[in-house]
Amino acid sequence: GAGVSQSPSNKVTEKGKDVELRCDPISGHTALYWYRQSLGQGLEFLIYFQGNSAPDKSGLPSDRFSAERTGGSVSTLTIQRTQQEDSAVYLCASSFKGGNIQYFGAGTRLSVL
Amino acid sequence: DQQVKQNSPSLSVQEGRISILNCDYTNSMFDYFLWYKKYPAEGPTFLISISSIKDKNEDGRFTVFLNKSAKHLSLHIVPSQPGDSAVYFCAARQGGSEKLVFGKGMKLTVNP
Numbered sequence: 001g002a003g004v005s006q007s008p009s010n011k012v013t014e015k016g017k018d019v020e021l022r023c024d025p026i027s028g029h030t031a032l033y034w035y036r037q038s039l040g041q042g043l044e045f046l047i048y049f050q051g052n053s054a055p056d057k058s059g060l061p062s063d064r065f066s067a068e069r070t071g072g073s074v075s076t077l078t079i080q081r082t083q084q085e086d087s088a089v090y091l092c093a094s095s096f097k098g099g100n101i102q103y104f105g106a107g108t109r110l111s112v113l
Numbered sequence: 114d115q116q117v118k119q120n121s122p123s124l125s126v127q128e129g130r131i132s133i134l135n136c137d138y139t140n141s142m143f144d145y146f147l148w149y150k151k152y153p154a155e156g157p158t159f160l161i162s163i164s165s166i167k168d169k170n171e172d173g174r175f176t177v178f179l180n181k182s183a184k185h186l187s188l189h190i191v192p193s194q195p196g197d198s199a200v201y202f203c204a205a206r207q208g209g210s211e212k213l214v215f216g217k218g219m220k221l222t223v224n225p
Contacts, residue, residue: 104156
């Protein structure tokens with residue numbers, strides 16, 4: 001596709017359940033990023049991939065959060081045993097290696113009841 | 114500790130006038146700055162950027178000014194149009210790091 005694609009666009013889950021969020025970056029972009037935006041806050045960095053490797057995982061808030069990337073393309077962010085404070089919009093971005101500009105998808109709105 | 118601050122949560126201007134959006138930062142290691150625009154239910158869209166070696170960058174109606182000594186940047190939109198109504202985020206990147214650090218955003222409303 002032309003842009004960064006994320007699915008699902010909305011996800012409602014019960015506290016304690018696991019969720020998987022998917023990101024399909026722009027074709028040819030080797031760098032992929034996950035951010036989240038909580039209500040009234042700016043975007044908060046979670047993790048950065050270059051190819052299939054994650055040289056910067058410093059933003060993952062707890063060990064319940066993990067992410068992987070396969071084939072240098074699609075990435076999945078997994079949140080285990082979701083908590084209400086995990087409710088946020090999860091945004092994925094991609095860029096060329098060494099590129100300064102990150103291009104964002106529309107995000108997945110996660111609501112944990 | 115917020116490293117990028119957008120202290121005004123909202124701004125309202127008349128169509129045709131200038132909009133000035135401000136951003137302050139605390140980390141002197143930031144060397145690249147970006148502005149993103151976000152409409153509801155959409156992802157942020159890149160607008161304009163500036164490297165720390167410059168003090169001004171212009172692209173059509175949008176100009177970004179950087180004052181490194183004051184650790185301050187601003188986005189000027191002239192003339193403002195109703196379609197510019199959105200939330201604007203200031204973001205910064207530190208040399209050697211790939212992550213962007215974002216401000217909380219400012220909602221701009223341009224009235225016809």
